Amino acid sequence: MSGPQSGAAQKPAAIRFALGLNLQQYVVYFGFLAIFLFFAITLGDNGFLSVRNLSNIVLQTAPATILAIGLVFVLTAGEIDLSFGSIVAMSALAAAVVMNEYGMTAGILAGMATGIVAGALNGAVVAFVRLPSFLVTLATMGLFAGIARSMTNLRSIPVLDLDFAGFFGSGSFLGIPSLIWWTVMAVAIGHFIYRETRFGAHVMATGDNPRAASVSGIKVARIRLYVLTLSGGLAGLAGLLYAGRLQAAKYTLGESDLMTVIAAVIVGGTLLHGGKGTIIGALIGSLMMGMLNNGLILMGLSVSDQMIVRGLIILAAVAVSLREKAR
């Protein structure tokens, strides 16, 4: 008799322990599943579940996922980047303009260089002038958006190079769309660097306790420079992906990504005040946001209604994930 009894007594504790752990870390997975099931049931007849629609969701979120990876590093280091949306537009325009003059390779280099330089500018001011990244990137968000507008006098620039459009946008490799390749590669490399390298460990330490990091010999200023440069570089890549998929570059690219990407990263399980984060969580968060956009459109909501519903759902999701973490 005593055997099963003690077993029964232990079980609830073990289950509670497992649930407690999971709930905290995996809010995003439950949210993802819940939203998926909701749309699958309500919109199953409207084509939500079709392979075409589901793969479209992944394709459309590719730039946001790339941006989210950069933001995980930035937030983990205890900083924030509000300017990545504007960097996306600048990079896409730079790539398109240069490409039309000098060809594909030059265009790619121009787009990436624009992102990296813009990110490094953010990073240098934060790291060496020691201004808070919130204010610095709030300022450069406007600055870069202005530059993007003036670059082509608000005109949109067509991307005529079909190799480029295939490589970054509509093409596929081994039967898998190139945007999915980019997403998978960026997530895998980002996750690997974040989890398995000293750089990742130093980013976490810097955001967790900058003083502890610096008395332990970590160059926290350099880490801040690097994460913001990385975020800029990934914004450059996201710009190329937009230009490739839309076969055009415009100053409005990336404009609406700021809220979506921040929400995706926070809901995904990255702490807003630094020290801890997850790349995989950010991917799931990003896919969740994409699914939400897609579902709301399929439901036939007007743009203003979509914004209201999306805002409310993001608010709820962020509230839940932050409450779970605050314990």
Added chain:
Amino acid sequence: MSSQKPVLSLKDIQKHFGAVTAIENFSLDIHPGEIVALVGDNGAGKSTLIKIISGVYAPSSGTITIEDETVSMASAEIARSHGIEVVYQDLALADQQSVYMNMFLGREITNRFGLLDRKTMIAETQKLVDELDVRIPSPHATIRDLSGGQRQGVAIARATRWAKKVILLDEPTAALGVAETAKVEEIVESLKARNIGVLIISHSLDQVFRLADRICVLRRGQQIGIRETAKTDKNEIIGMITGLQQQDAA
């Protein structure tokens, strides 16, 4: 013990901040396996001295010698490379990270591909906390889930892992309860067996008399004197701290 050569030797250390003299003429030898307590009122210069030894401040004059070699502690990194570790008042642990990542903070072990070698770091952490009897649930535990005493145990274990010569403890039990203080004192005591020199700052004279072999008193930047714990008593030390007893004849 005193027959051995000192592991750390400070001679005629002075520190001025502009016109203000923070430390005037401080000299002290610390021997391997010895615990020396640094006592004095607030503003006496104890923390300044710790910062000089750990390379945060450069002394205005005077020499620091580590095992016969005169060194210049131009930075905290140089001090660390000479085998000197500090346990700070506010712990300097990263709260969201695991015990083992804190143990190797800034000095993570990597494998031949340049990737974090978690297995080795975890094994070394386990070994060290077992040796020092720091009771933590596991090397994977997150720092913020630990009690104050456990955290201080981790901080001291980290210093022990890296200190080859000297550990500086800045008020290691200021924020701890009675039982936790006793545990931390036990850990500090066990450092003697490792032949590490310990310099401890403490406001608790009871603690100083329990732990230290010698007591060094500072008052307003002046070194009032050094006493062997066995040959003095609290009244004398209090007299030296408060100024009832004047400086030893030079």
